[in-house]
């Protein structure tokens with residue numbers, strides 16, 4: 167069955183194109199995750215007759231954001247599938263799973279797998295990213311050292327954890343903290359978090375809001391090692407990890423190490439093409455790459471590696487592939503939300519002022535913490551921790567750079583009336599579109 171479909175798709179002259187808006191309709195998507203699946207959904211919605219093929223190295227569809235919950239058994243592998251189990255069949259999509267694309271021939275519009283070639287009219291590259299492993303002595307050679315990116319990482323960690331007592335994590339970004347919370351939840355492990363920065367999540371949070379989480383993690387048993395680089399990974403005679411040597415020569419003992427030090431886009435498949443790769447596939451606001459009929463979306467473009475942006479780019483790419491113009495109008499560059507140890511936090515815009523020209527107004531009460539960063543009567547950044555109910559309107563004000571007179575004095579009291587002004591003819595106008 168698959169062979170027949172391969173043959174049909176592989177022979178360009180045999181392909182039956184149905185012209186829709188003069189657009190050839192053989193769509194191929196590499197990647198079956200946030201960007202790829204949402205693109206496929208949109209293409210199918212736009213036309214039931216499009217030929218849609220999704221190729222993925224993964225043999226299942228799952229939310230990477232939920233992987234840590236599988237480690238702690240709070241979720242099963244099946245329950246982190248973010249589409250119905252019959253999504254591909256129901257939508258008449260050919261899914262070539264468990265297959266790796268090796269290269270792309272953009273002159274002949276062919277995607278090359280190990281043995282098969284798949285032709286396309288329009289191609290979406292949604293290959294995501296891989297974990298970045300820093301060049302630390304013994305990190306590549308050692309056993310029981312894992313990243314957290316794919317379901318295979320979870321299987322490996324779960325297997326090893328059965329006999330583990332001490333786990334160390336290097337990196338205190340979102341993935342490192344996800345790993346920390348799930349390992350603490352298990353209640354049976356000594357968990358150490360090692361990071362070179364002065365506080366955790368320093369790309370998303372300010373010191374105050376980060377320290378709120380840090381003290382909760384310590385309460386829950388975590389050992390935190392901030393502000394120190396890693397000298398090397400210490401291995402035993404069998405090359406099993408036994409510790410992490412820090413910059414002050416102290417050693418944090420562990421029998422399992424998780425490395426959560428960032429990601430790099432999966433761009434290898436465009437190496438010999440004219441598709442520009444500059445720490446990620448370069449795209450324009452329509453998600454077009456530098457080669458005609460090739461689009462890219464998600465972590466592979468090397469922007470903000472977060473789920474909502476991958477989804478949005480996948481959707482925008484799909485519309486444009488099908489001939490309906492859509493523009494990416496929000497890159498979610500400065501929008502983060504998280505919920506650790508039952509404390510939700512949202513940070514928006516420039517929440518850490520880069521210099522002294524900004525005003526910072528904070529309030530901390532029984533509902534939690536709020537911080538406004540203001541410049542020239544415009545809110546440029548905001549953090550809310552605990553009560554995050556005010557976030558929607560603030561997002562709007564930041565995004566649209568809305569000027570509110572005397573903002574500094576009354577930022578906690580702004581309301582509906584602040585957005586009305588009187589025109590010269592005495593008529594009231596609403597200043598927000």
Ligand SMILES: Cc1cc2nc3c(=O)[nH]c(=O)nc-3n(C[C@H](O)[C@H](O)[C@H](O)COP(=O)(O)OP(=O)(O)OC[C@H]3O[C@@H](n4cnc5c(N)ncnc54)[C@H](O)[C@@H]3O)c2cc1C
Pocket residue numbers: 196197198199200201202221222223224229230231232233234265266267268292293294295314315316340341344432435463464465466471472473474476
């Ligand atoms: C542990 C963890 C926690 C996270 N938490 C959050 C969070 O709380 N909030 C948030 O917004 N984001 C979070 N993220 C990030 C989020 O998961 C990613 O931004 C998102 O998965 C990106 O989706 P994507 O479609 O671009 O690529 P990916 O999800 O990386 O998927 C890539 C797809 O491409 C396929 N593929 C790759 N190379 C090839 C090839 N050569 N041939 C064929 N197929 C290939 C893969 O099999 C896969 O199907 C988290 C990530 C991790 C790992």
